[in-house]
Amino acid sequence: MKSKVAEKLFTFDEYLAYDDRTDNRYELVDGRLELMNPRTFRDLLIADFLQDNFKAEISRLGLPWVCFREAGIRTGWRKSRLSDLYIVPVEQVQEFLDRSAVTEIPPLLAVEVVSPESVSRDYRFKRSEYAALEIPEYWIVDPMKSKVTVLLWE
Template identity: 50%
Template sequence: MVKLATKLYSFEEYLTYDDGTDNKYELVNGELKVMPTASGFHALILHFIFKMLEQEIERIKQQWKVMPGIVGVRTAKTKSRIPDLVILSESQCQEIREMTTAVLESPPLLAVEIVSPGNADDDYRYKRSEYAVREIPEYWIIDPDAKKVSILLLVSGFYEATEFTEEQEIKSELFPDLKLSIKQIFEV
């Protein structure tokens, strides 16, 4: 069996890549990786978390923005990820105004990933190490199958994780007064 060579893309080629479809791609070691379409439950969780974070940002009167799956984060020379949600600082909001493709070179304040079935390694292993290297200070992993949320805080270059389940309220460093229980998230 002959294996065809996979085309490797530079970061600059990735930024301008357009195959004429509505597919979204991440760049992983130079290879384009199509992002799967979200399940209905995934989409409902995403919408709920988006609303909760947006309301909390308004309540604490910050000039941050919640961006749902449309802003990428460059995690290495030939890697770029598109988290389910990111929180942008005021200066990052200004930066993306000038970008033709919204991919951050600086770390967002928060990245949120919702685990897709059969894709847990991406969120728990690969993105975890990439986001730590990129120095994203807080990273949430929302796992619908396990019915848990992991909040990872960057400490000395590595993430320390706390898992929340059942009726527990999550504890976020970025949003210390946020009232959000695991039950609320998974009963959307």
């Protein structure tokens, strides 16, 4: 169940500074905070598996990349999404180490693990927002359909 928080419209900077003194996670959608549901154990296990394998392959190939879980991607003027996983070049985060973990530069790869409450968000909204950012590759991992959709920006 997704719910909106507060009627106030937030700027991107206000979103980055927002602290309701809980462990709640929010996305910024058209200036409104949207509370994200806790992840399922299946989603967490899939994301762990993918992150472990991405990190191992990045290390094996000696690539200057890092893989983050549940970090943000700025997708618009008053929009920021929490991605299940993404990969970015190390230099993209080095100068921002003490800032909120929201990249304002499109990642190389974004991955979303679909859950019952995130179907339209992952297949529709994030898909179009990530395409608008020209993220080179977007994976939609759907355990309910036992399917992985790989979308490439061309």
